[in-house]
Amino acid sequence: MPTKILVVDDDKDIQRLLALRLGEAGYETVFASDGVSAISSARRQHPDLIVLDLGLPAGDGFTVLERLHAMPALSMIPVVVASARDPLLFRERALASGARSFVEKPFKVEKLIAAVNAALGE
Numbered sequence: 001m002p003t004k005i006l007v008v009d010d011d012k013d014i015q016r017l018l019a020l021r022l023g024e025a026g027y028e029t030v031f032a033s034d035g036v037s038a039i040s041s042a043r044r045q046h047p048d049l050i051v052l053d054l055g056l057p058a059g060d061g062f063t064v065l066e067r068l069h070a071m072p073a074l075s076m077i078p079v080v081v082a083s084a085r086d087p088l089l090f091r092e093r094a095l096a097s098g099a100r101s102f103v104e105k106p107f108k109v110e111k112l113i114a115a116v117n118a119a120l121g122e
Contacts, residue, residue: 009051034059043073052081052082054085080100
């Protein structure tokens with residue numbers, strides 16, 4: 001059974017790109033496009049890892065991180081933040097909020113996959 005990654009991003013182009021490239025790397029991908037559906041998808045899908053954008057409709061990425069960590073069943077899922085927000089301002093906050101790593105958009109897919117592999121301990 002492949003490792004399942006929940007990609008939370010409202011950009012359909014990024015969803016398609018990550019479905020293709022994470023699929024090529026052997027991962028199964030599922031998607032959510034906003035903060036509310038991110039939590040319900042995590043509950044329903046039981047992902048092994050979450051790739052999370054910070055700029056989301058219906059609850060930003062920090063709200064999602066906070067809610068994930070407040071739920072025992074979801075609190076242990078590693079999160080990799082992939083965001084276009086200023087890394088000087090948001091990297092430290094994302095890591096302090098429980099993210100395993102912060103990848104700046106626009107990102108090289110190889111860098112994101114390396115962050116995913118590291119967060120999964122692979």
